[in-house]
Amino acid sequence: MEISSDLDVEELLLLYALSRSQRKRVWVHDINQKRKDLGEYHRLCREFASHEDRFFTYFRMSQDLFEELHELLIPKISKCTTNWRTPISTRERLVICLRYLATGDSHQTIAFSFRVGRLTVGGIVKEVCTEIWNTLQPEYMPSPTEETWKQSEKGYRETWNFPNCVGSVDGKHVSIKCPKNSGSEYFCYKKFFSVVLLAIVDPCYKFTVIDVGSYGRHSDSGIFENSIFYRQYVHGKSLLPDKPLPGTEEPVPHVLIGDEGFALKTYLMRPFPRALATQDERKTNFNKRLCRTRRVVENTFGILAQKWRIFLRPIDCDVDTAIDIIKAACCLHNYLRTKQGTAILTPESEDENVPMRALITHRPTNRRSTTAAFETREQFVSYFNQ
Structure with a gap:
């Protein structure tokens, strides 16, 4: 029995859509999956705790002030853990933003260093900068x-x-x-x-x-x-x-x-x-x-x-x-x-x-x-x- 050409096309489209829905979605690039082992935050930043001078050069502030700033921002930049993945920590998000401001490097360069996505860096920078202003401005640059x-x-x-x-x-x-x-x-x-x-x-x-x-x-x-x-x-x-x-x-x-x-x-x-x-x-x-x-x-x-x-x-x-x-x-x-x-x-x-x-x-x-x-x-x- 002959099948109409319209039916053939319809079946092919359905098969294609089914194959697309069954295809595994890639959340994180293979390189970025090693973030907790080889990313700059996990590999380098934690070593600065015992080197105050290096810490200041890297973060542009002392450890005490970094911790104080982080405590102020935690409620505003934290993300919920889901069944799909664990979010980037508030501390790492602040570090990414500060390094972007301190170096002027591109989003892509920061992304490679910290082993996160380029768009992720852009989103973190915008959100953290917004919350830095919202949090600090009332006390440190109030209306005169x-x-x-x-x-x-x-x-x-x-x-x-x-x-x-x-x-x-x-x-x-x-x-x-x-x-x-x-x-x-x-x-x-x-x-x-x-x-x-x-x-x-x-x-x-x-x-x-x-x-x-x-x-x-x-x-x-x-x-x-x-x-x-x-x-x-x-x-x-x-x-x-x-x-x-x-x-x-x-x-x-x-x-x-x-x-x-x-x-x-x-x-x-x-x-x-x-x-x-x-x-x-x-x-x-x-x-x-x-x-x-x-x-x-x-x-x-x-x-x-x-x-x-x-x-x-x-x-x-x-x-x-x-x-x-x-x-x-x-x-x-x-x-x-x-x-x-x-x-x-x-x-x-x-x-x-x-x-x-x-x-x-x-x-x-x-x-x-x-x-x-x-x-x-x-x-x-x-x-x-x-």
Whole structure:
């Protein structure tokens, strides 16, 4: 009896589907099945327990702080054991994330070292970075209060001899992989794709506020005036009430200090253009004082990039994950700075020399300033030339 061609095709499709369903699914590659014997975490990391110096070099923090951080994150990054497989431990997940941040290696390189999947590394990095921010930010980078600004002003006045300054502000381009369908939005003037990390820094090299994710093509001034920080603390209000500079009587605004990438405002001081300063000793003295103090934010970025070398090469992931990575690194910076102080977080203390300008600054802006802004700067000029 002849069988129709339609029936033949139907039976073949059913047989193929059956064979596919019976085929064994491979959960883990053969190489990765040896993770607990030969993976970097199991083979190398545990040996660091008796070598504090090597532990610090590898993890970028002491054993005590690693354990403290791990304890904080356990409830948020743990996975349930199933009948099919045992999940990667919370400790190993944290180690994978820290090594990615510390080395800047690709997901594939980290995957080979730890004998896990490349996509697994990507998932771990995103999740752990998100939880680092969610866990540490409320304590180590909380929303600034009036007392925050008062303490910052005291530090800048006593340490850097710049009264009425409540913070140094700057924006840096963080190189990223070209985002899909982004056009030129993330393409910056240095001819690479980037997101911008805008930060205000206190006198102790810690981040007071950060704003991450603005398009790389935007200027510092434009980013600042569109930031959440600006809307909450600056627009239509003052950071702190005006007060006289030491030894004077006329009230002067409290200010942030920035470079030529920012427009001069009553709340934000920038240096005089070099052509003007070289012809006027008073302006030169003001520029020297401002630039010396503004090095706080430059050095903070340098310390950040030197410890977390993910900033030394393009971050190869989607924009949202890149933002999570940047925020986590900044929070870790504050966490370590608070816990360990300055002794081992200065740029000179790391194992290798890294250019302080690994993060690229913005172009100068020539936006017109108000008369009030010029008058405020002149008050500081007069004070620094007494």
